[in-house]
Amino acid sequence: MDTLINDIIDVVGKNGVLLGDDVRQRSVDWFTKASCQAKAIVRPQSTEQLSQIMKLCHAVNQPVVTHGGLTGVVHGAIATPDELVISLELMNQIEDIDAVGSTMQVQAGATLQRVQEAAEAIDMQFALDLGARGSCTIGGNIATNAGGIRVIRYGMMRQQVLGLEVVLSDGTVVSSMNTMLKNNAGYDLKQLFIGSEGTLGIVTRAVLRLHPQMPSEQTALVAVPSFQALTALLSLASKELANGLSAFEALWNNHYALMTAERTKHSPLLATDSPFYAIIETLGSDEEKDAEAFARVLEQALEAELITDAVLAQSSSQRQGIWEVREDIETLVHELDPMFSFDISLPIAHMDAYVTSLEEKLKAQWPETGQIVVFGHLGDGNLHIMISVRDAAAESRRQVEALVYGSLTQYRGSISAEHGVGLEKRDYLSLSRSFEEIALMQRLKHALDPKGLLNPGKILG
Structure with a gap:
């Protein structure tokens, strides 16, 4: 070598x-x-x-x-x-911004936050957003088809990419830097590489889709008395706020109470005795009208007993304080260490039954040490589940994984909503993909990387 x-x-x-x-x-x-x-x-x-x-x-x-x-x-x-x-850390340039065509051309090593800031500088926005925005890169976002907090309105990373440039395992450069929203001239080759976790090719550059900047932003944290009320609240917000709804995040009590405990850096904005909480956010173009519509929905939710209390952000700092409770993963890691992290998706209607059953099984197996924390993107069916049994041994992880994924199969959910498969979930891929699907994935892998040189062992083994 x-x-x-x-x-x-x-x-x-x-x-x-x-x-x-x-x-x-x-x-x-x-x-x-x-x-x-x-x-x-x-x-x-x-x-x-x-x-x-x-x-x-x-x-x-x-x-x-x-x-x-x-x-x-x-x-x-x-x-x-x-x-x-x-x-790709040195390939981090923003190469071109087209305000008229609403596109940005970037190298794969550019961070998400830098792309967001470049879009804001021309009064546009790059819609993907997630907590790791300051460190994660566009190439990684593409390789994992990243999701984040605004999927409910703008879709996942796949929906933000118009064109790609990729280097294949033999050094061949496939440059499909399309800048058009419509292009049906043959196969849409970029879709092969989005979400492939670097196993089919290495993304080097991308053409990203931009959206108009929304000057009006409304954010609230609400307490919700039941899961049925939580789903009814989502329906109400989706209907009454129409295309303005940009985020609907659910926090189970075990998450909110842990994140706002006295020993943490987050003060409770609402009492910690509610079974569920939700962060609701809208983006719009008319501050006054958007604020009125948002307040009206909160009033309707209170009258219908879908929420029991609410905090409406009155400033950017208050808005940030609400989101920090949701996005502070470092506190979760510290509180639950050693921790096993899961990123799943399943139909919204089955979430409560799934989580309740999982918690019961966890407590039955680890009555003294088992602890579960649940939160996630309710609007797009994605839950993040953090579990600690105070033991980091490989056997303990396998037992916890068997509980999480085994309980998921009856609801036809997915072992990975937005984080990918990597090595961690490779052995469980057959729970979410059929034999025929996996066989086709293997054929694609062999066709594009016959020597198995790219990210060996990831996804397919």
């Missing part, structure tokens, strides 16, 4: 390759902080350099693992000592 690394250095220069301690000091998993074990980290500065690197790797059958912002939580960035890491 030393010869290969020297050949790669000839392409990217000495600063483009990290070795030894510079590799080990990097974490490959947001939750565990596991150290990178790769032989080297290669940092190309252009698509052309990456193409040359992959040609070199292909010639000697060298497997590679792609790194973006390293905010993933399914072990998708793990690399063995016999593998190389390809990091």
Whole structure:
């Protein structure tokens, strides 16, 4: 491999390759902080350099693992000592913004927050938003088909991408940098790579879709007396707020009470005795009318006993305080350590039964130590479940996974809503995908990466 690394250095220069301690000091998993074990980290500065690197790797059958912002939580960035890491961190430029066409062309290593800020500078918005916005990269968002808090209005990352440039395992560059909303000239090849977790090709550049900036933003935290009331509240908000509804986040009591306990940094904005809470947010263009409509919905919800209390944000700082309760994953990790994290989806109508059953099974198996925390994107059927049994052993994880995923199958849910499969969920893929679907995935993988060099072992094994 030393010869290969020297050949790669000839392409990217000495600063483009990290070795030894510079590799080990990097974490490959947001939750565990596991150290990178790769032989080297290669940092190309252009698509052309990456193409040359992959040609070199292909010639000697060298497997590679792609790194973006390293905010993933399914072990998708793990690399063995016999593998190389390809990091897109130096390919981070915003190349073009077209305000008329509502598009932005960026390199894969640009962070989500930087893209959002560039859009805001021209009075536009890039609609994808999630808590890791300051670290996660566009390439990683594309590779995992990221979701976040505004899926209910704008869709997932797949809906934000118009064009892609990808380097295949043999170094071939497929540049499909389409800037048009409509283009039915043959197969939509970009869809092959969105959500493929770097197993079919390495995304290097993208054309992103922008939306008008919404100057009016209404946000409220509400207490909800039952799950039936929670779903009725979602229906009411969806109907009365129409296209303005941008987020509807549900917090089970076990989440809200834990996040606002005295030992944490978050003060309770509402009493902690309600079984459910929801964060409702709208985006619009008329502050006065939007505020009136939002307040009217809250009043209707109170009259119908769908909510028992509410806090309506009156400033950006208050709005931020509401969202911090939802997005502060570091506090959750600290409180539940060691913690097992799950990202599932299932029909909204079955969520309450699923969570109740799961909690009962958890308590039956770990009566003293079992703890569950539930929150998520109710409007698009996505729940995040955090479980601690105060034991990080591999066998304990397998037992917890069996409870979470085993209970999910009867509701025809998915083991992964927005985080991907990686290594962590690979063995459970057949619970959410049929034999025929997995076989087709394997055929696609073999067709595009016949040597199995790209993110080996991820998704399909």
